[in-house]
Amino acid sequence: MLLFFFFLLFFVMGFVVAFRLLVLIRLVVLVLFLTWRISHPNTDAVWLWGMSVVCEVWFAFSWILDQFPKLCPINRSTDLQVLKEKFEMPTPENPSGRSDLPGIDVFVSTADPEKEPPITTANTILSILAAEYPLEKLCCYLSDDGGALLTFEALAEAASFARVWVPFCRKHLIEPRNPETYFLLRRDPTKNKVRHDFVKDRRQVKREYDEFKVRINGLPEGIRRRSDAYNAHEEILAKRTQLETGINGSDAPKVPKATWMADGTHWPGTWIQSAKEHSRGDHAGIIQVPLITHTHSAVCGYYASYVGQGFCILPLKLTSSEVSR
């Protein structure tokens, strides 16, 4: 009977009002009960009575703490069309109709390429780059607390794949814009797609994405091989100079087991075999900008390193072809 009454309340007054009424009724009952409990002490077992009073007051208190913040829940909805009309349509103040929206910086943080695989991070980055926002106002930052070359090269790969993926998303209004999830979707990919070249484009981009994944998988091995080759080369050079100078020929020369970037310089962050100033807790600050113009021109970056006590900025240039290979 009571249950039926509450169902009726739900339908007649709406969920929130019924919920409030329920809380109110329970509160009244609670107060009545507590006054009864306190005004009727059990003289035979006072300790038992005292304990139950304490417990019941405590439960009542925690129940009130739990219920009171929930008394006015809110549902919100947005109207994207109004936003577009107000900020992105030509008006007397804004005749060009260029976007008047403020900029957004998107921060992604990763710490360890072992625990958080680079392919996941790359997918996150791709979904951000393809987001529906005026792109001169959008800026994506990846913070790599491990300072790993693997993460950086995966990011550079993602940047080059984005040149295919992002136009594809814009052209065919793809959702979600995370390639891994999109290509694993179980539903029919052609649903609501009307452009004739969709199937062809999808096949091409799928192929590109698979190749991109394979390239990412190959990165750790590639970095190791490249570094070994450079290190071996350095060792030979060091031996040769040792022979030429002729000092201490018996000892093998000490060459640091560095990690090398594609352009033949040391990676300023963490090395695979961590060395002084190149370990997880001890490396220079690095900023690289793999994606900045729409052209396929150079990928430019900068990093800071300490030389003696001074502080200097070394510019470094990698061409995009080197990065993507």
Next chain:
Amino acid sequence: MLSPPTSEPLMGSSDDANIIDTTDIDIRLPMLVYMSREKRPGYDHNKKAGAMNALVRTSAIMSNGPFMLNLDCDHYIFNSNALREAMCFFMDRGGDRICYVQFPQRFEGVDPNDRYANHNTVFFDVNMRALDGLQGPVYVGTGCVFRRMALYGFDPPRARDHGGCWSFCCCCCSREKSKMKTLKKSQRGAEVAALAGGMSDEDEDVEAVMLPKQYGSSVIFAASIAVADYQGRPLADKGVHNGRPAGALTVPREPLDTSLVAEAINVISCFYEDKTEWGSRVGWIYGSVTEDVVTGYRMHNRGWRSIYCVTKRDAFRGTAPINLTDRLHQVCFLSRASVSKSLTFQHSLMNHLVVL
């Protein structure tokens, strides 16, 4: 010279060189930056909160967007319009008093019966919605769009106005606090006034002394604060306080040059935060297991409001722990964090009582 994307759309073509035909499709891409902050032995790096603060400073110098979205690397944008949804709230009337818009955390890869309660339905669909009816939801660490000024530790505009019961309570709180920190408060007030324009000589002196103490020594960073404040305002309209004129943000951005990038490197050096308020009053707060919740609390304390935005199509999605061990580890971490939070709360309550 590095330059951000041009402001005119650049349409692709149907060359054979392109993989897909991009005629009439904008092929520009947003700017992408890789950052790894400097680490040296002997410095406390403050884990994720430290990394986030480094990101806040770098981005202030390189792009200075007045809003910031924070995502974990295993979360991704599931609804490509999510950023616009957040902007609807910030650009609305009264939106200049909102410190962040929090989106629910949704997961995929959860088994259909959700045996280990990975969805946290009660938290994300009941508690957070209900908190939104008060001063706003808590910040849960990911999928949240921040206002830069709120993270910098400023008070919301019109913090002293009496607009209903809730803001009255806030005013009471802030008045009580100002009893204790009269000095600090007045200086900060002067500084906000100075940034809002109409700088007198005295104000300028106060600002010149206070800014390095709060935000560190970077001059470019200090200059970027007022810009972020201006750009984050809603459009001037009827009933909108201190709005900006329409069309003010259509001019293209300044191109990046070497000196700017050098400055961005400077602000991520490990000693930059020494003797500043980063981590105590500014940015992500250090010294807690869950720095995120504390960071959100601090903003609410200053009188900012936050918004909980549940979209029809999930805004962001992440991968959930599927096996029991991972889930137990996660729950264990969360409960440890909440215990430590309540302890610090009691601790601060005791301090307040002692002071009073």
